[in-house]
Amino acid sequence: MSAAPRPSLEVADIFRGEAASFLRGTGHRLSFAQQRVFAAIGACRTAALGGHVAACNHCDHQKISYNSCRNRHCPKCQAMARAEWLARRQAELLPIPYFHLVFTLPAEMAALALQNKRLMYGLLFEAASQTIAQVAANPRHLGAHEVGVLAVLHTWGQNLLHHPHLHCVVSGGGLSQDGASWIASRSYFFLPVRVLSRVFRNKYCQLLRQAYEAGALEFYGALAPLAEPSAFRRWLAAAAGREWVVYAKPPFREPLCVLKYLAGYTHRVAISNRRLLKYQAGRVTFQYKDYAHGSRTRRMTLTASEFIRRFLLHVLPKGFMRIRHYGYLANRHRRQKLALCRRLLGESPSRESRDNNQPALAAGDEDAEPMIGCPVCQQGHLRIVHSWDRYSPDACQQPVRPAPRARPREDSS
Numbered sequence: 001m002s003a004a005p006r007p008s009l010e011v012a013d014i015f016r017g018e019a020a021s022f023l024r025g026t027g028h029r030l031s032f033a034q035q036r037v038f039a040a041i042g043a044c045r046t047a048a049l050g051g052h053v054a055a056c057n058h059c060d061h062q063k064i065s066y067n068s069c070r071n072r073h074c075p076k077c078q079a080m081a082r083a084e085w086l087a088r089r090q091a092e093l094l095p096i097p098y099f100h101l102v103f104t105l106p107a108e109m110a111a112l113a114l115q116n117k118r119l120m121y122g123l124l125f126e127a128a129s130q131t132i133a134q135v136a137a138n139p140r141h142l143g144a145h146e147v148g149v150l151a152v153l154h155t156w157g158q159n160l161l162h163h164p165h166l167h168c169v170v171s172g173g174g175l176s177q178d179g180a181s182w183i184a185s186r187s188y189f190f191l192p193v194r195v196l197s198r199v200f201r202n203k204y205c206q207l208l209r210q211a212y213e214a215g216a217l218e219f220y221g222a223l224a225p226l227a228e229p230s231a232f233r234r235w236l237a238a239a240a241g242r243e244w245v246v247y248a249k250p251p252f253r254e255p256l257c258v259l260k261y262l263a264g265y266t267h268r269v270a271i272s273n274r275r276l277l278k279y280q281a282g283r284v285t286f287q288y289k290d291y292a293h294g295s296r297t298r299r300m301t302l303t304a305s306e307f308i309r310r311f312l313l314h315v316l317p318k319g320f321m322r323i324r325h326y327g328y329l330a331n332r333h334r335r336q337k338l339a340l341c342r343r344l345l346g347e348s349p350s351r352e353s354r355d356n357n358q359p360a361l362a363a364g365d366e367d368a369e370p371m372i373g374c375p376v377c378q379q380g381h382l383r384i385v386h387s388w389d390r391y392s393p394d395a396c397q398q399p400v401r402p403a404p405r406a407r408p409r410e411d412s413s
Contacts, residue, residue: 058380
């Protein structure tokens with residue numbers, strides 16, 4: 001199967017086209033992390049990051065390729081990382097149903113999260129994972145001491161505005177407290193959403209109150225008055241008095257469907273290049289799904305500076321882990337707990353070793369250029385004959401030595 005054609009318009013094109021005007025107007029207000037992301041995406045797969053020249057060992061065809069930025073916020077650099085990650089996850093699938101839960105921060109919390117990303121996004125993981133564990137352990141609901149949870153943070157909505165929420169894929173069942181049995185959930189129902197919502201709200205508010213009392217929160221601009229204790233208490237009480245949104249999607253048909261589903265979430269960035277429609281006269285048009293009106297596909301046009309501003313809202317703090325595992329999938333004891341789960345479920349003990357020996361999933365990167373045969377002569381192979389690390393004015397002008405001709409098969413050692 002041939003790779004999909006590369007999009008004609010990319011986020012990088014907008015960043016490069018607007019770099020001078022955007023940085024001149026807003027550069028002093030960007031964080032160091034945002035500046036790094038802006039520069040990395042703009043330079044991705046250009047001579048600025050270096051590259052190499054590949055030449056055919058049978059004909060005179062040569063091709064110049066430039067290095068990728070490998071930044072986790074870059075739309076062009078996620079497919080290979082996603083494929084490698086999914087390949088490692090194959091061995092963790094059990095023959096059970098899986099459920100998808102979404103935990104969303106309300107608007108007032110989201111506004112404060114923009115000023116305290118590392119703390120409040122971390123609390124989102126903590127509150128959601130504790131909520132699932134507590135409700136699942138309740139004998140009235142499931143009675144499982146330990147379930148498996150994979151959580152992925154997204155901070156955007158389809159219109160690129162700030163909308164922090166956590167996608168959780170949860171096992172349909174879990175280990176008993178003594179680890180001697182597997183407790184299965186109903187195949188069509190996991191845990192009551194109303195209960196999850198209220199426990200999640202209470203846990204998050206409690207964690208946030210503790211962070212405030214420890215002096216860990218910062219307040220700027222319109223939120224500055226919340227630094228005063230009485231104002232913060234009123235604000236938190238108002239948030240705690242509302243219903244919070246926890247959404248449960250239908251269970252997956254079979255475990256392998258989980259992998260295909262996760263591919264759309266684990267390494268996604270705020271907007272893919274394929275959603276971009278037009279960049280002209282300092283304005284950007286892209287398509288989005290309007291979930292408030294039946295998930296209809298609509299178009300939105302923003303000034304280029306507003307488009308970039310919204311994109312950079314979703315830059316995560318350096319080193320922040322946006323994919324986390326809990327329960328029997330926690331990194332510390334994952335291998336031992338999975339082996340126990342398989343034994344209790346009556347699955348073959350050789351399953352895990354077979355999965356670990358499977359080849360990695362194909363990258364499926366529409367922007368990747370795999371090492372295949374020469375596209376011109378269809379006989380030789382492209383081999384790197386020259387490379388450079390960073391841009392220099394004459395980097396691409398240096399002479400390239402001819403590639404060695406292919407030897408006849410009988411002469412090869």
